[in-house]
Amino acid sequence: MYRIARKDILSEAVVSFEIEAREIANKARAGQFFVLRIDERGERIPLTIADFDRDRGTITTVFQKVGKTTHHLATLGEGDSISDVVGPLGTPTHIDRFGNVICVGGGVGIAPIFPIARALKHAGNTVISIIGARMRELIFWEEKMRSVSDKLIVTTDDGSYGRKAVVTVPLDELLTNNEDIQRVYAIGPAIMMKFVCITTQKHRVKTIVSLNSIMVDATGMCGACRVEVGGETKFACVDGPEFDGHAVDFDVLMARQRMYLSEEKEALEHYRKKKEVS
Amino acid sequence: MGERQETERPKKRIPMREQPPGERARNFMEVPYGYTAEEAVEEASRCLQCLKPMCRLGCPVLVDIPAFIKLIREGRFIEAAWKIKEDNALPAVCGRVCPQEIQCESLCILGKKGEPVAIGNLERFVADFERDAGEIRVPEKLPTTGRRIAVIGSGPAGLACAADLAKLGHHVTIFEALHKPGGVLIYGIPEFRLPKIIVEREVDYIKKLGVDVMVNTVIGKLYTIDELLTEGRYDACFIATGAGLPLFLGIPGENLNGIYSANEFLTRANLMKSYLFPEYDTPVKRGRSVAVIGGGNVAMDAARVALRLGAEKVHLIYRRSEAEMPARRAEIHHAREEGVEFNTLTNPVRFLDDGKGNVSGVECIRMELGEPDESGRRKPVPVKGSEFTIPIDVAIPALGTRSNPLLVSNVPGLGLTKKGYIVADEETGMTTKKGVFAGGDIVTGSATVILALGAGRKSAQAIDDYLKWKFWDTRKFAPS
Ligand SMILES: Cc1cc2nc3c(=O)[nH]c(=O)nc-3n(C[C@H](O)[C@H](O)[C@H](O)COP(=O)(O)OP(=O)(O)OC[C@H]3O[C@@H](n4cnc5c(N)ncnc54)[C@H](O)[C@@H]3O)c2cc1C
Ligand code: SF4
Ligand code: FES
Numbered sequence: 001m002y003r004i005a006r007k008d009i010l011s012e013a014v015v016s017f018e019i020e021a022r023e024i025a026n027k028a029r030a031g032q033f034f035v036l037r038i039d040e041r042g043e044r045i046p047l048t049i050a051d052f053d054r055d056r057g058t059i060t061t062v063f064q065k066v067g068k069t070t071h072h073l074a075t076l077g078e079g080d081s082i083s084d085v086v087g088p089l090g091t092p093t094h095i096d097r098f099g100n101v102i103c104v105g106g107g108v109g110i111a112p113i114f115p116i117a118r119a120l121k122h123a124g125n126t127v128i129s130i131i132g133a134r135m136r137e138l139i140f141w142e143e144k145m146r147s148v149s150d151k152l153i154v155t156t157d158d159g160s161y162g163r164k165a166v167v168t169v170p171l172d173e174l175l176t177n178n179e180d181i182q183r184v185y186a187i188g189p190a191i192m193m194k195f196v197c198i199t200t201q202k203h204r205v206k207t208i209v210s211l212n213s214i215m216v217d218a219t220g221m222c223g224a225c226r227v228e229v230g231g232e233t234k235f236a237c238v239d240g241p242e243f244d245g246h247a248v249d250f251d252v253l254m255a256r257q258r259m260y261l262s263e264e265k266e267a268l269e270h271y272r273k274k275k276e277v278s
Numbered sequence: 279m280g281e282r283q284e285t286e287r288p289k290k291r292i293p294m295r296e297q298p299p300g301e302r303a304r305n306f307m308e309v310p311y312g313y314t315a316e317e318a319v320e321e322a323s324r325c326l327q328c329l330k331p332m333c334r335l336g337c338p339v340l341v342d343i344p345a346f347i348k349l350i351r352e353g354r355f356i357e358a359a360w361k362i363k364e365d366n367a368l369p370a371v372c373g374r375v376c377p378q379e380i381q382c383e384s385l386c387i388l389g390k391k392g393e394p395v396a397i398g399n400l401e402r403f404v405a406d407f408e409r410d411a412g413e414i415r416v417p418e419k420l421p422t423t424g425r426r427i428a429v430i431g432s433g434p435a436g437l438a439c440a441a442d443l444a445k446l447g448h449h450v451t452i453f454e455a456l457h458k459p460g461g462v463l464i465y466g467i468p469e470f471r472l473p474k475i476i477v478e479r480e481v482d483y484i485k486k487l488g489v490d491v492m493v494n495t496v497i498g499k500l501y502t503i504d505e506l507l508t509e510g511r512y513d514a515c516f517i518a519t520g521a522g523l524p525l526f527l528g529i530p531g532e533n534l535n536g537i538y539s540a541n542e543f544l545t546r547a548n549l550m551k552s553y554l555f556p557e558y559d560t561p562v563k564r565g566r567s568v569a570v571i572g573g574g575n576v577a578m579d580a581a582r583v584a585l586r587l588g589a590e591k592v593h594l595i596y597r598r599s600e601a602e603m604p605a606r607r608a609e610i611h612h613a614r615e616e617g618v619e620f621n622t623l624t625n626p627v628r629f630l631d632d633g634k635g636n637v638s639g640v641e642c643i644r645m646e647l648g649e650p651d652e653s654g655r656r657k658p659v660p661v662k663g664s665e666f667t668i669p670i671d672v673a674i675p676a677l678g679t680r681s682n683p684l685l686v687s688n689v690p691g692l693g694l695t696k697k698g699y700i701v702a703d704e705e706t707g708m709t710t711k712k713g714v715f716a717g718g719d720i721v722t723g724s725a726t727v728i729l730a731l732g733a734g735r736k737s738a739q740a741i742d743d744y745l746k747w748k749f750w751d752t753r754k755f756a757p758s
Contacts, residue, residue: 023500037457043550043559044457069559084457086494216550216560217465219455219496220682221522222542226533233526233533238684252533255635259535263561270556 001081002036005058010140013065014108015074016050022057024049024087030095030115031210031242034059034087035218038072042083045069046215046237048112048187049088059087062111062140068267089218090241093208097124098182102174103149104167104196105131106188110141112210113187118148120185126150128181130170132188136161167192168199175203183208186245190257194250207245211236211253214260228252291393292321303585303616306469306553310399315355318403322350324388325395332385333397339732341365343382343397350400359408360415362401367441367484368434368731370409370476371463373402376728377606409479416486420447425745428453428512430497430685433461434727435518435718437484438734439741444487446742451490451512453497458549461520463727465549466541468579470586471609474548498685503692507713514713514741517700518734521719522682527571527675531629536563536637540572540580540676547583565672567591569640570618571626572676573603578610580674581618592618593668597625597645597658623647623658627665629673639669678724686720699723707737712750715741 006018024034033048051060065071076082093116101120105113110131121127127148132155133139139154139161146152153170154162163170167188175181184207186196193209200207213225213236220238227236230247234240294310294317296302302309313321325347333343341362349358362369378384378398386394408414425448429436432454440450458464460477485491497503497519506512524539526532538546543562546552550560568584570577573596581592594613596603599622603610614620623645632638644664647656681698693701693710700709700716707715717733719725744750 027500041551041558043561068556084494086455086457086496088499089496216542216545217456219522220684221524222545223524223526223539224542228533235523238682256533256535258635259563260561263555267556267559267561 001083002085003081004076004078005056007076007078010062011137014062014138014140015065016060016062016111016140017073017076018053018056018058018060019082019085020057021059021085021087024085025052025054025057025059028052028059028088029092030119031093031112032088032090033218033241034061034085034089035215036073036082036086037084038069038076039083042072043069044084044216044218046089046212046218048210050111050114052115060111062108064108067264068271071268072271086218089237091239093119093185093242095119095123100126100128100178100181101183101185102171102181103127103129104171104184104186104188104192105129105145106167106186106192107133107138109186109188109192110139110145113185114141114144114148116185116187117145121148121150128174129153130155130167132156132162132165132167134158166195168195171196172199172202175200175205181205185209190250190254193245193248194254197245197248197250201246208242209245209248210241211243211248212241213253213256227256287324288320289392291324291396292317292399294396294399299612299615299617302470303582304588306586308473309470309612312406313399313403315353315407318350318355318400319353321396321400322347325351326387328387332387333382333395336382336385338381338726338728339365339735341382341401346404347395347397347400350404355404355407356411359404362404366728366731367438367735368480368727369401370405371434371472371480372728372731373398373400373405374472374476375467375606377726379607381728409476414479414483416483417445419445419487422449423447423745425449425514426451426510426512427741428506428510428515429518430503430515431455431461431518431520431718431720432459432481432491433518433520433718433730434463435520435730435734436461436516437480438731439516439518439717439738440489440734441484441487442735442738443741444484444489446738448742448745449488451492452484453495453501454491454493455496456549457493459491459493465545466576466579468544468548468583470582471579496684498688503685503689503711503714513745514715516707516734516737516741517685517709517714517716517720518718518730519682519685519720521679521724522684523680525675525677525680527626527677529626529628531631531637532675534629534631534637535635536565536671537629537673537675538563540570540576540674541679543580543674544576544583547587553583553587562587563672564588565670567593567668567670568672568674569593569595569626569668569670570674570676571595572678573598573600573605573622574676574678575605575609576678577674577676578605578613578618580676581613582616584672584674585616585618589672593621593670594618595621595624595626595640595642597623598655599623599647602655621668625658625660630667637670637673639667640673641665641667679719681720681723689714697723705736706740707733708740708744708750713744
């Protein structure tokens with residue numbers, strides 16, 4: 001059992017937990033994820049380790065209420081426990097002193113880009129960050145991001161906060177005006193990562209993306225997480241989750257993410273009905 | 279010995295009663311019911327109590343087969359179970375999943391003229407009897423040695439090794455990546471062939487021996503082997519992580535929705551209980567027309583699970599002929615009885631798309647047997663122009679596995695074969711790295727429960743020796 005030490009409601013749809021998992025916190029590095037299962041009947045879902053505190057022995061995760069599991073998760077509070085937490089999983093981000101880098105986080109992707117931006121900053125890079133969401137109330141961790149960035153740009157699709165634009169607009173400008181960007185890191189919805197990669201390809205800047213495919217074991221045993229990278233099948237849980245964005249087939253990723261849409265709906269309805277009854 | 283009573287001995291094997299095929303193909307309950315005490319005694323009475331029992335030679339762990347059969351005949355069922363447990367810690371499992379027809383039963387003298395003694399059925403009977411009688415005996419342990427051993431992986435190899443080491447008085451911790459211990463016994467082999475309660479009981483037994491079982495612990499990520507040996511203060515490690523990475527066909531369309539590796543399909547169904555969705559959260563596509571590709575136990579299991587999930591048609595596609603299928607005969611027989619359609623000498627060429635990213639068909643080509651290949655089996659070659667399409671909405675390649683590099687590629691000094699399996703001495707499980715032993719599928723590639731179990735036991739003995747003398751002879755591994 002893993003206790004929830006702290007819960008923050010970041011927006012109507014987005015929640016963050018600090019979970020007590022000392023060993024995982026000791027080992028976690030930027031770019032890694034963990035798997036959780038709420039209870040005996042739960043499914044195993046991967047979530048990025050958005051932060052870790054080695055003194056407190058906790059890992060932080062940020063999730064959006066989408067399907068049954070994340071809705072259920074959001075009903076848990078401080079002091080409640082989660083049955084299973086497994087990690088840290090996946091290959092950590094390759095951190096080096098590259099020079100100038102841009103970190104792009106979209107939607108809940110703002111959370112996992114944070115530890116990467118922080119590690120890049122610590123390694124001596126100049127970090128420009130762009131965080132974006134559909135509207136003001138979905139932007140979170142702005143101050144946290146600012147604290148690890150030399151410059152921070154905030155965008156919203158509807159202009160309710162920061163600049164009215166999608167993240168690729170300031171990205172394109174930065175790349176056009178600044179010849180000297182060595183790398184771009186992008187995490188967010190698949191469609192956003194796809195367009196980030198189209199943008200950076202134009203400017204020939206190496207781009208690292210983190211793929212959030214459906215997973216089961218997350219140890220390389222099942223192949224649920226397979227993605228196509230450079231024409232080859234890769235397992236996101238062990239070969240990734242980070243890949244060279246210019247080689248990723250985002251259409252395959254998006255199609256595979258939709259695999260259980262109807263089941264997810266059914267599970268959520270079933271869960272809501274059961275809650276009403278009880 | 280040799281109380282020969284020719285006249286009374288039944289000639290034919292006592293069949294095990296089973297659920298009727300039509301019924302069972304729609305539920306997840308175990309297929310055979312098991313012998314009654316009378317049936318077991320009657321079957322046991324067929325055994326000739328050979329002075330040189332051939333059956334025993336066919337058993338990878340050399341169970342004293344005639345001795346336990348004799349105890350059954352005398353009605354001493356619990357003692358019979360203990361007799362088996364002297365050599366095999368998991369009789370309830372092995373009685374159900376061992377390929378007896380190519381092991382003990384293939385050598386039984388009665389098989390020369392008629393049917394061999396149903397050794398597997400008898401093994402299962404006594405193990406179940408012991409359990410139902412509530413008389414699971416925890417053997418006496420030797421005094422504590424203060425030595426600590428880390429076992430990585432809780433499949434049959436890990437469980438067997440841990441049990442033996444605990445009995446020898448060592449402190450054993452099993453580290454398991456998944457949330458439930460048991461390895462393939464829990465996540466792979468389906469409920470109707472091996473009820474999970476049986477595996478859970480075996481794990482409980484091992485815990486009763488004093489073994490700590492740490493689930494949710496991925497070695498190589500949370501701790502490295504070197505950390506276990508230093509900071510973790512373990513005196514030795516036994517790596518039994520099984521064969522991981524599933525193989526795919528490498529044909530177009532393989533990443534379409536609805537295409538599962540057998541590992542994924544079975545893990546969803548068994549470990550995650552997706553057949554109870556939405557009561558359980560994990561979904562699985564319930565195909566109406568399902569293609570399973572392969573001819574081993576894994577393929578049979580996947581095909582039979584697909585039927586139980588409600589498929590109207592399950593097509594088993596195999597490139598060679600039925601005689602070459604590596605699955606247990608009983609599984610092939612059960613699958614066919616339940617309505618799985620066999621397409622032998624058939625090979626998939628590509629998967630077809632419904633335009634929305636879902637699989638809608640598989641194009642196949644007929645094969646014929648040509649010249650023998652390296653393995654001595656006649657090699658299947660495609661028949662030109664024989665392509666045809668099977669409409670499907672779920673496909674399950676069950677083509678075997680490769681070594682999972684997650685742990686083994688991150689252990690400095692650990693020698694690997696070209697295929698990525700661990701190089702280990704067959705008799706002891708010693709690897710090229712001091713203090714590290716290995717056994718089971720991660721050494722041999724996908725094999726059997728009993729071979730994994732045997733490897734675990736041999737390593738337990740070798741680890742016990744090593745802890746006394748700390749002698750490490752790796753000359754065997756030096757290139758000659
Ligand atoms: C569907 C299916 C049906 C089968 N049917 C039969 C049958 O009828 N008869 C038969 O004899 N054999 C059968 N087999 C084969 C048999 O199950 C295997 O040969 C046997 O289980 C191998 O045992 P093992 O202990 O080596 O590994 P496994 O049973 O594979 O166990 C390995 C364990 O290690 C864990 N692990 C892996 N990596 C790590 C890590 N880094 N850290 C911690 N833990 C880790 C895994 O999660 C797993 O639990 C079948 C296999 C499958 C898949
Ligand atoms: S070979 Fe057959 S008949 Fe002889 S002892 Fe073994 S089981 Fe009995
Ligand atoms: S999630 Fe199973 S192999 Fe990646």
